[in-house]
Amino acid sequence: MIHEEHLAELSYEEAPKIITDQIPGPKTQEDLERSIQFESMARGGGRFPLVFAEGRGATVKDPDGNIYIDITAGVAVNSVGRCNPRVVTAMKAQMDTLMHASDISNVKRSQLGEVIAGIMPGSLKNNCITYFTQGGSGAVETAIKFVRKITGRSQIVAFHGAYHGVWCGSNSLTTGDQYRKGYGPFIPGVIHLPYPYCYRCCFGLKYPDCNLQCAQYVDYVLNTPYTGADDVGALIIEAQQGEGGYLPPPPGYLSIVKKACEKHGALYISDEVQAGAGRTGKMWCIEHSDVEPDMITWGKGMGGDVPMAGLSIRKDLAEHIEDHSQPNTFAGNAVNAVACMTNIEILTENDHALIKRAGTVGEEILTYLQKEAESIDIIGDVRGRGFMIGIEMVKDKESREPLENDKVVSMIMAMLGKGLVMVPCGRFGNVFRFMPSLIITRNHARISADILLETAREIQNNS
Template identity: 35%
Template sequence: MSQLQTKFIQIHTELPGPIAKELLAKKETNVPRGPFNTSPTFVAKAEGAILTDVDGNTFIDFAGAIGTMNAGHRPEAVVAALKEQLDQYIHTCFNVMMYEPYVKLAEKLNEITPGTHAKKTFFLNSGAEAVENAIKIARKYTGRKAIISFERGYHGRTLLAMSLTSKVKPYKYQFGPFAPEIYKMNYPYYYRAPYAMTPGETDAEALRRFEDFFLGEVAPEEVAAIIMEPVQGEGGFVAPSKQFVQGVKAICEKHGILLIADEVQTGFGRTGKMFAMEHFDVVPDLVVMSKSIAAGLPISAVTGRAEIMDAPAPGEIGGTYSGSPLGCVAALAVIDMMEQDRLCERAQIIGEKILSRFQSFRDRFHQVGDARGLGAMCAIEIVKDKAGKEPDKELTGKIVQACNHRGLVVLSAGLYSNVIRVLSPLVITDEQLEEGLLVMESVLEELCTPNS
């Protein structure tokens, strides 16, 4: 960082620093190697969009705990709500003795999720658990078993969620056998559309393939639900067109299939609207939420049409920690904050700034093949050359590592692990955002070649 003067990023030691090295040694002894770590250090404090590690180094956060911190680290309103709740009770299990925050949060999510129909909501602990329960509800309501997800889709690491997920390594390799009656369909990827197809042609072909699928794989009368991410997250921030999403909805309506929107990563303002499905003027039957719902507290939700949500009988869905009081009060505070501080509008502004810079990176650097985004959900795709579009996983890893070592916490994504994505807190200031983009630009200048 000798050539780039930074105000918010302050790296005083090598990374990892001496205290972090001691913790790493303990981690290697006591924690299995399976949980992957992007940043080479340990956090000591977090505030807004700034992270401070145990050695006193400060970082700008472009990862947001994989999209969990849209409201920022330690928002004052959330901290206050948690402290107040801790003084009353921590947990009674909603299945044993109920508590008001659960009902209040359900009421709020029924109000703000897409659609004006009667809805009901219940809570779980994680995105994967919410996905699995949405599938259970869909199967119970329809009496059907088959579920359709999409190539490159990511829905979690538990058995059924992992079965729905498309990427083999690192999520599925040698973890089978997988859950049955799971099928995958095409999802538009305009940057990599074959045969120079236009976006419209790509959409039409992907939708047409449903006809062949229903003839050759499973009858539509046996399909309970189609689950889709409005924008694919782990798949590389791939956004479809309104035409495609509305086409999928039309197929669902034609055949009595439920549409489940997996808004775990796209929800709560990330794309510039509270829920990404709002961009496509499509109302799903069920919405799955987690990540940024509660500023880091482990809680997830399934919201859906009341008659669908009532399909399971008492005792058929739920869990010991599902919808904990702490998670519920945190989520209520987050939603209030997002509405009062107009964070959806802020996401649009952030996204415009990031995408403009990313497009300039695409124009300047030979290895930046694509720049794309919806709201503040923005990414660049790294390739070996623009003409061939061959993914460059190795270079992507070097860029991510260099950014992290220079004080910018950032993540990769994509089926080919060649996409660099931004999931910064929506409370990030313009000055912090600019500094982070300058760091990324300096890394690209060092590791990429200029366009000729």
């Protein structure tokens, strides 16, 4: 049983609390200027007008002492909250024993491999080998390399709206313009197909009358002659798309895609870097379907406050990978491994109580947002599962044209001024993400939803 009062102790109870006359405050502005002077703004956060000084649970504090509810969770990273006391204690204890061990086995790394195998879905459960990396890009990059060795094939199928990382191979699978434009050429053999985006269906159809045309099209491309998909080693797909707009696929979609892969002889890779670690109300997002992947890439919420990610593949597939063929000096760091195991313990204890709560509370917030959005013309769609909810902003419900960028920025700043950190995603940059730590209280979750709704009404009334 999870008690709200216990969760409240993990965060700053007084959040949100803004004490400066403007955002960013003077000390925060000083840090921002220093950052711009000495750091590359190529990073994802770029010039976002906030500096983190402290973090507790689902809340953060800036250098000026302003306290915010953090609906980003470090972009779906801090599943058990920032600086969770149990994780901090476990890390401190490990620091006295061993931290770095090179790319050689260490006790905690080996234990983590066993723990990971025990929480995998379907046929991967206790039947997988894990390759550790520091982040999701590395996990996907490794998947590309391993797929080619295992299958002897070179092509990879990915999807429109996909985000699988920003390295050479992983960036070739990602479709965001800001990550690709001017950075080519990319690796050959990548085929991009439409991801189900029911609110903006590229086929002009409506679910369920569409007969899942988007899934049927995947089968057509993979299993029809003369489509150019003649050497596909694997298909990689997010079980709920993240950066592309927080898009949950319609029921039955993934099953058709998996069968198409099996018919072609291609491996099925589920990218769970953003959607995994309990975010959608199940340990792995793929568990909302009846699909069993051949590989899973994971990260973000598994490590929480520390870099930890990996690729878990079925044992029979792993037998094709030669020893010493993929060195990674810092992978499986003992302290990070301990943090990951502690995160998993918190997520899965008491029959996955925290994960199930994310599903329940997430559904409450989703229903509330959908109901309130009916009377707000600039909210076009509210969708998602658990604590992976997307709120799509539009000019008006009838046209569905994406809300102008300057108004999205105005919403971000207005919410910051009210003590809420929320960031957008989506192909048009107009989808706000409700992706808090799983330990967020119902009170903080509801306050966050209300701030978003209030801000949307203000932007609409001022237009």
